[in-house]
Amino acid sequence: MLGRAAVEAFRGRFEIHPASLDEPDIRDAALVAGEIRRARPAYVLHLAAMTDVDACELDPEAARLVNVEGTRNVALAARECGAAMVYIGTGMVYDGRKDTPYVETDPRSPVNxxxxxxxxGELVVKELVPRHFVFYACWLFGGGAEDKKFVAKLVERARRGGDLPVVNDKFGSPTYTRDLARAIRDFIGSGLYGTYHCANAGCASRFEMAEEIVRAAGIADCRPVPISSDAYPLPAPRPRMEALRNMRFEQLGMRPMRDWREALDEYVRTTFR
Ligand SMILES: NC(=O)c1ccc[n+]([C@@H]2O[C@H](COP(=O)([O-])OP(=O)(O)OC[C@H]3O[C@@H](n4cnc5c(N)ncnc54)[C@H](OP(=O)(O)O)[C@@H]3O)[C@@H](O)[C@H]2O)c1
Known part of the structure; x- marks a missing residue:
């Protein structure tokens, strides 16, 4: 999802070298090194990951092989080529017990x-690649025609009409992949390597997201109904709070990323109407 948005955002501003294979596997160190050597890039954007949170819970070794060892392969290859590296962190590294959005200085203590x-994976990048950017994202949306994630599933369900139960006791910062990709594109030339929260502004529950989605998609005969997450037990525990405040960008005096509602409205209107 973010990979496609990045190609779109970087096109015309950077020379992009996509992997030469249809399905390159980052668990294969030699293949990754070969791909990156061939391209001799200034930047390596590492956007691949095992992102199915419940699948990771059910098979932690598979998650480790992709998200840690795969990341190590990319980091070693980036270092060998002298490239700067971009890694995408997640609000799910916080324990979720805070009442307000997390900032970059909060301690990490993941619950799943x-x-x-x-x-x-993040620590591997920091250890191996001195010139790194770690951008933390949260509750990404933006798959467009190929969207199979929360927004697309919700639109499909909402179009059937009636009451739509949605969890209202977990909080995040819904973030548009297009906004994230553009923020990364515009920031990496700064040379200000380090760790940054990079989310659309604000904090929402899935229920609040659902209300916005139904409205923006123009679906009249569906009513989102707030429910507790206890009603939907899942293999992986979710933190109650994983919203992010872009404190480091604020400290640099940068223009804030737009509010999640505006970004979600644009995405839904242009994709599902
Ligand atoms: N989605 C979110 O809400 C969110 C929030 C915070 C951070 N992030 C991070 O943002 C980054 C991009 O996430 P996304 O939402 O764009 O995820 P995504 O849509 O699931 O994309 C991840 C991609 O990684 C690929 N991949 C998985 N295993 C691989 C392997 N062994 N070798 C090569 N490619 C592999 C997947 O390919 P297949 O589809 O073929 O498996 C998929 O194309 C990830 O680092 C993720 O952890 C995401």
Whole structure:
């Protein structure tokens, strides 16, 4: 999802070298090194990951092989070529017990295997590649015609009409992949390497997201109904709070990323109407 948005955002501003294979596997160190050597890039954007949170919980070794060892392969190859590296962190590395959005200085303490593997991958990047950017994202949306994630599933369900139960006791920062990709594109030339939260502004529950989606998609005969997450037990525990405040960008005096509602409205109107 983010990969496609990045190609779109970077096109025309950077020379993009997509992998030469249809399905390159980052678990294959030699293949990754070969791909990156061939391209001799200034930047390596590492956007591949095992992102199914419940699948990671059920098979932590598979999550480790992709999110930690795969990341190590990319980091070693980037270092060998002298490239700067971009890694995408996640709000799921926080324990979720805070009442307000997390800032970059908050301690990490993930509550599930996905969060643990993503944090371990982040530490590998920091250890191996001196010139790195870690951008933390949260609740990404933006798959467009190929969207199979929360927004597309919700639109499909809402079009059937009636009451639509949606969880209202977990909070995040819904973030448009287009906005994230553009923010990365515009920031990496700064040379200000480090770790940054990079989410659309604000904090929402899935229920609040659902209300916005139904409205923006123009679906009249569906009513989202707030429910507790206890009603939907899942293999992986989710933190109650994983919203992000872009404190480091604020400290640099940068223009804030737009509010999640505006970004989600644009995405839904242009994709599902
Ligand atoms: N989605 C979110 O809400 C969110 C939030 C915070 C951070 N992030 C991070 O943002 C980044 C991009 O996420 P996304 O939402 O764009 O995820 P995505 O749509 O699931 O894309 C991840 C991609 O990685 C590929 N991949 C998985 N295993 C691989 C392997 N062994 N070798 C090569 N490619 C592999 C997947 O290919 P297949 O489809 O073929 O498996 C998929 O194309 C990830 O680092 C993710 O952890 C995401």
């Amino acid at each position: 295997e996905y969060g643990r593997s993503k944090l371990a």
